[in-house]
Amino acid sequence: MLHILWLIFIVSAFFASLYQVFILGHLGAFSDVMDAMMAMAKLSVEIAIGLVGLLAFWLGIFQVAERSGLISKLAKVLEPFLIRVMPEIPRGHPAFGSITMNMSANVLGLDNAATPFGIKAMQDLQSLSKKDDTLSNAQILFLVLNTSSVTLFPISVFLYRAEQGAVSPTDVFIPILLATSASTLAGLLVTCIVQRINLFQRVIVLYLIVILSLLGATIAYFASLSADILASQSSLIANFLLFTFIVIVLLTGWRKQLNTYELFVEGAKKGFDVAITIIPYLIAMLFAIGALRASGVMDAVTGGVATLISALGMDTRFIDAVPTALMKPLSGSGARALMIETMQHHGADSFAGRLASVLQGSTETTFYVLAVYCGAVSIRHTRHVIGCCLAADGAGILTAILVSYWFFG
Secondary structure: OOHHHHHHHHHHHHHHHHHHHHOOEEEEEOHHHHHHHHHHHHHHHHHHHHHHHHHHHHHHHHHHHHHOOOOHHHHHHHHHHHHHHOOOOOOOOHHHHHHHHHHHHHHOOOOHHHHHHHHHHHHHHHHHOOOOOEHHHHHHHHHHHHHHOOOOOOHHHHHHHOOOOOEEEEEEEOHHHHHHHHHHHHHHHHHHHHOOOOOOOHHHHHHHHHHHHHHHHHHHHHHHOHHHHHHHHHHHHHHHEEEEOOHHHHHHHHHHHOOHHHHHHHHHHHHHHHHHHHHHHHHHHHHHHHHHHHOOOHHHHHHHHHHHHHHOHHHHHHHHHHHHHHOOOOOHHHHHHHHHHHHHHHOOOHHHHHHHHHHEEEEEEEEHHHHHHHHHOOEEEOOOOHHHHHHHHHHHHHHHHHHHHHHHH
């Protein structure tokens, strides 16, 4: 799917450039497109190099968190809930640990660290499956929770915003938290309804009450703030939580008599590999998107949608960030590239730049996750997983737009 979409981008830009040259008489159209593609190729490498240190840092911290036992403790906290929404998994099964590690990596915004744990979780769940080539109910719910991507610390979004010159890169923290929570809750509810899981079990209700209470308290607190300090409070809380998490991880490792320094270095080494790995994907998508922008295709599409929205009497500022929302289910690298391109074109602190950042952090790359995780266990029949995942994506996108107007509008 992605390679077809990528080809469509490039071919569309080519024909749009032909239109500009032969119909509109803009003889520099092809020159503009080539300049944009070369600039984007250069930008891809600059972004990856700029991220090396930050990626290495967070992967190092996560390595200490895993080895110190924080992940396994979190698994025990979640097991009473997971065992009821995934009744196929027996109590104490290794799948709980791998599911928890995957969810923890997603909570921290470490997408690349989450993937190995997600594959391990699928393999653990596959050992319980009655049909080798068909997704089980537990696997479907795990995938829905994974693609809805509940994210407490969307670190990668912060990194890209900092790279693009945002004054306060973490000011999108609370909007992302609200959007991703809505996505996860919607995905959970839809999947449980489809799978006929009784959501009124006492333990499930208690967990949902706690989650919704925390979410409601967050909304109530920020609703009480004036618009001029709302974004700064979001930034303050984000940085406090990030620093607190780092201190807790390192102190826990020290109490366990671990060599936290060596563990940190071991995890940090992976940051270099991750940064190098993303360069080809960034180049591939950014140069295609740059061509779309320079050829006028993107402006034509967003302009058409804006005209329709305006005719309905609605605000049109969110249209500039819609390409990120539409790309996110198809390609993480494509959505990331569109987010970066939006910040480049409109500014990191513009409404469009912030909304694109919130959209990027609100859900995971649905079709990529399904392809990788199902492929890892040779699944051919996916049953109702795509519909449930897309329902979660829709809830996340709608919430992202609404809260961005609330915080930044």
